[in-house]
Amino acid sequence: MTRRSVVDVLLVLAVVALFAVPLLLDGGASEYGGTDAAVAEELEAGGYTPWFESLSSPAGEVESGLFALQAAVGAGVLGYVLGLLRGRRRAEPAPPPERGHP
Amino acid sequence: MHIAEGFLPPAHAIGWTVVAAPFVVHGARAVVKEVREHPESTLLLGAAGAFTFVLSAIKLPSVTGSSSHPTGTGVGAVLFRPPVMALLGTVVLLFQALLLAHGGLTTLGANAVAFAVVGPWAGYGAYRLARAAGAGLLPAVFVAVALADLATYVTTSVQLALAFPDASTGLVGALGKFLGVFAVTQVPLAIGEGLLGVLLFRVLTANARPELERLGVLQPTVAPGGAA
Numbered sequence: 001m002t003r004r005s006v007v008d009v010l011l012v013l014a015v016v017a018l019f020a021v022p023l024l025l026d027g028g029a030s031e032y033g034g035t036d037a038a039v040a041e042e043l044e045a046g047g048y049t050p051w052f053e054s055l056s057s058p059a060g061e062v063e064s065g066l067f068a069l070q071a072a073v074g075a076g077v078l079g080y081v082l083g084l085l086r087g088r089r090r091a092e093p094a095p096p097p098e099r100g101h102p
Numbered sequence: 103m104h105i106a107e108g109f110l111p112p113a114h115a116i117g118w119t120v121v122a123a124p125f126v127v128h129g130a131r132a133v134v135k136e137v138r139e140h141p142e143s144t145l146l147l148g149a150a151g152a153f154t155f156v157l158s159a160i161k162l163p164s165v166t167g168s169s170s171h172p173t174g175t176g177v178g179a180v181l182f183r184p185p186v187m188a189l190l191g192t193v194v195l196l197f198q199a200l201l202l203a204h205g206g207l208t209t210l211g212a213n214a215v216a217f218a219v220v221g222p223w224a225g226y227g228a229y230r231l232a233r234a235a236g237a238g239l240l241p242a243v244f245v246a247v248a249l250a251d252l253a254t255y256v257t258t259s260v261q262l263a264l265a266f267p268d269a270s271t272g273l274v275g276a277l278g279k280f281l282g283v284f285a286v287t288q289v290p291l292a293i294g295e296g297l298l299g300v301l302l303f304r305v306l307t308a309n310a311r312p313e314l315e316r317l318g319v320l321q322p323t324v325a326p327g328g329a330a
Contacts, residue, residue: 004304004308007304008301008304011297011300011301011304012301014297015294015297015298015301018290018293018294018297019163019290019294022163022164022165022290023163026167029167030163030167030168031167032163032167032168032169033168033169034161034168034169034170035168035169035170035283035284035287035288036103036104036105036106036170036204037106038168038283039105039262039280039283039284040106040109042283043109043262043266046266048109048266050106050107050109051108051111051112051208052107052108052206052207052208053107053108054107054199054203054206055200055207056200056201056203057203058201058202058203063202063203066201066202067159067160067202068159070156070158070159070197070198070202071155071156071159071160073152073155074151074152074153074154074155074156074157074159075152075156076152077148077149077151077152077155078149078152078153078156080148081145081146081148081149081152082149082305082309084145085145085305085306085309085310086305086309088309089308089309
């Protein structure tokens with residue numbers, strides 16, 4: 001493993017740990033409700049009535065599917081671009097200058 | 103950071119829409135100009151848009167016991183300057199408002215100001231300051247991406263405090279209350295997003311050097327053969 005990929009792996013692990021550790025330490029005590037919804041509930045409890053409704057509100061299961069779709073489209077495009085860039089670099093005809101072995 | 107549909111009083115909804123509109127129009131022009139003058143940018147433009155598309159779809163747990171989502175707007179702001187993100191970010195918000203009932207049309211203006219204007223500009227400003235102070239590319243990217251995320255949520259808190267000042271403690275009290283919900287939860291997410299931004303830039307610096315040099319993110323290296 002090169003030093004470069006070690007750093008990449010460590011970065012990924014740090015991100016995973018950042019979100020996994022609170023979950024594990026918590027032991028299922030928290031609901032992990034969204035902050036957006038929390039504020040909306042608080043405002044409604046304070047007597048505010050929203051004056052406009054969403055044009056279409058997908059049912060819970062459909063909504064999570066659409067969120068997954070959004071993430072999938074984004075990840076797909078990102079993966080496509082990065083793969084293309086990597087393939088392009090590998091296909092470059094000129095060898096890198098630091099390759100000075102006999 | 104999505105203020106839900108109908109949750110800003112009409113005057114505020116209209117006001118923020120008026121504020122956001124010129125930024126979005128200017129952003130649309132910036133995107134068209136970029137693609138027309140530099141068609142080779144399209145790939146990275148797609149990557150920047152895709153990064154914010156993925157990240158804003160994922161809700162992540164935080165130490166506060168709430169969950170929230172990152173924004174992903176900092177990467178595009180560093181690569182293409184903030185105006186481009188004003189358009190890309192608003193497209194993401196529109197998608198979520200129309201298909202996911204997340205955010206809304208009446209609050210699109212306010213959400214766009216927070217997500218697509220203030221976040222990217224704060225991130226870009228931090229990036230420029232960090233680079234001017236001698237920071238390397240990756241530390242500067244970390245600061246930029248994390249701050250773009252955090253600044254978005256601070257802006258949302260300010261917008262809500264302006265619309266709903268506390269009966270007894272006024273604007274400041276309300277701001278404290280909303281910051282307590284949004285900003286604290288957001289800190290670990292901003293750090294995580296910063297690390298992901300660094301990871302993406304590591305891949306880009308390895309594989310997209312010509313684009314990054316043209317965008318001014320990397321200094322052009324003069325090859326020993328003189329082929330620059």
